[in-house]
Amino acid sequence: MTATSDPERRTAVAGKRELVRALNARIQLLAQQSGDDSADKTQVDFVCECSHESCFAVVPMTLTEWGAATSEADYYVAHPEHVDAGAEAVVAGDRYALARSDWRRAYLEARVETLDQS
Ligand SMILES: [Zn+2]
Numbered sequence: 001m002t003a004t005s006d007p008e009r010r011t012a013v014a015g016k017r018e019l020v021r022a023l024n025a026r027i028q029l030l031a032q033q034s035g036d037d038s039a040d041k042t043q044v045d046f047v048c049e050c051s052h053e054s055c056f057a058v059v060p061m062t063l064t065e066w067g068a069a070t071s072e073a074d075y076y077v078a079h080p081e082h083v084d085a086g087a088e089a090v091v092a093g094d095r096y097a098l099a100r101s102d103w104r105r106a107y108l109e110a111r112v113e114t115l116d117q118s
Contacts, residue, residue: 007110007113007114008114010109010110010113011110011111011113011114012053013051013053014110014111016051016052016053017049017051017076020047020048020049020056021049021076023047024046024047024049024066024077027044027045027046027047028044028046028063028066031044031063032063040062040063040064041062041064042062042063043060043061043062043095044060044061044062044063044066045058045059045060046058046059046060046061046066046077046096047059048077048078048079048082049076049077049078050076050078050079050082050083050084051084052082055079055082057079057082059077059078059079059095059096060095060096061077061095061096065096069091069096069098072100074100074101074102074105075090075098075099075100076098076099076101077096077097077098078096078097078098078099079096079097080092080093080094080095080096080097082097083097083099084099084101086101087099087100087101088100088101
């Protein structure tokens with residue numbers, strides 16, 4: 001089964017990514033609030049934004065790295081071994097990978113398809 005053939009699965013995958021991105025944004029806020037000026041260099045446990053619905057792997061990144069990773073809307077962060085086969089890896093480090101994909105557009109398209117079917 002391919003990841004993109006089933007609209008419901010695509011919605012689930014994209015929904016997981018939306019969920020984890022929202023979670024990671026909260027983690028960032030909490031880390032910023034609890035830290036002093038050195039917090040930017042402290043590693044924070046973010047959550048893997050890969051396409052596996054049940055993956056919530058820990059992805060340690062500094063707030064500075066996270067800020068850079070989310071500066072582009074079509075970037076997502078993932079465990080280094082979890083970059084999608086079709087995605088373009090921007091950063092592939094020991095702790096985390098940063099990849100580019102049109103996951104937000106895929107999410108919107110999948111939602112439209114699901115709505116059309118109901
Ligand atoms: Zn993952």
